[in-house]
Amino acid sequence: MSHTVAAHTISELAELVSQIIHTRQTVLPRRLGDPGPSGEQLAAIVGAAAAAPDHQQLLPWRFVQVxxxxxxxxxxxxxLALQQRDAAATPEQLAQAREKAARAPLLLLAVVRLHDDKADAEAIYSADVPPHERIVSAGCAIQNVLLMAHAMGFGAALTSGKALQSEPLRTLFGLSANEQALAFISMGTVVRTKPPRVRPETAQFLTVLGY
Incomplete structure (x- = not known):
C-alpha cells in the first residue's frame, strides 16, 4: 500500500513539475506590474538557484538585486553605454535607454565568474572547471529562478543587450575582471498576457547516436 501511495505521489509530482516547466513563458518587463515578489518570496525564488549543478561547488555565479x-x-x-557605442545618440534615445531601468517591479542581474583568482589557494583545484561549465551552471541557476517565480504566480523575463559588457555597467555593479554579466531578470505580476508560443517537438532536438 505504501509503495502504491509513493508511486502515485511521484506521478502527481512529475505532472506538476511538467506543468510548471511547460507553462512558463517569457513575460517582458513592459507586461509586468506591481506587486513584485515580497522579501520572503524573493528569498524562496532566488534560493531555488542553489539546486543548480555546480562542479566542485565553486558557486561561480551570483545575483545582484537592483x-x-x-x-x-x-x-x-x-x-552612458549607449553614448559610448553611438556618439550621435539623440536625447530621445538616451531617455529610452534610461527608462529601461525602471520597467520591472523587481530586477536582478545574473553574474558568472569565469575564472578564479590565481592568488587564491584553491585556484589550482578550481582551474579545471572551464568557463563553459560555469556558464552552464549559471544557466541552470537562472532557469531554477524563472521556474520558481512562475510557480509562485509571477511573470519573469531575461533581457540582455550590448550594455551588459559596457564599462559603465561593469563599474556600477563592481564586476571583477573574472566576472561577466549574463542577463537581467525582471519579475512582477503579469498585467498583460500573450498567447503561448509553439514549443519545438522532441524529435527536433533529440537524436540517437548511430542512427
Whole structure:
C-alpha cells in the first residue's frame, strides 16, 4: 500500500513539475506590474538557484538585486553605454535607454565568474572547471529562478543587450575582471498576457547516436 501511495505521489509530482516547466513563458518587463515578489518570496525564488549543478561547488555565479533607489544609477549606466557605442545618440534615445531601468517591479542581474583568482589557494583545484561549465551552471541557476517565480504566480523575463559588457555597467555593479554579466531578470505580476508560443517537438532536438 505504501509503495502504491509513493508511486502515485511521484506521478502527481512529475505532472506538476511538467506543468510548471511547460507553462512558463517569457513575460517582458513592459507586461509586468506591481506587486513584485515580497522579501520572503524573493528569498524562496532566488534560493531555488542553489539546486543548480555546480562542479566542485565553486558557486561561480551570483545575483545582484537592483532596488528602486538604484534604478536611476542603472539608467544612467545604460545611457552612458549607449553614448559610448553611438556618439550621435539623440536625447530621445538616451531617455529610452534610461527608462529601461525602471520597467520591472523587481530586477536582478545574473553574474558568472569565469575564472578564479590565481592568488587564491584553491585556484589550482578550481582551474579545471572551464568557463563553459560555469556558464552552464549559471544557466541552470537562472532557469531554477524563472521556474520558481512562475510557480509562485509571477511573470519573469531575461533581457540582455550590448550594455551588459559596457564599462559603465561593469563599474556600477563592481564586476571583477573574472566576472561577466549574463542577463537581467525582471519579475512582477503579469498585467498583460500573450498567447503561448509553439514549443519545438522532441524529435527536433533529440537524436540517437548511430542512427
Amino acid at each position: 532596488p528602486a533607489s538604484a534604478r536611476a544609477a542603472l539608467g544612467q549606466a545604460f545611457a
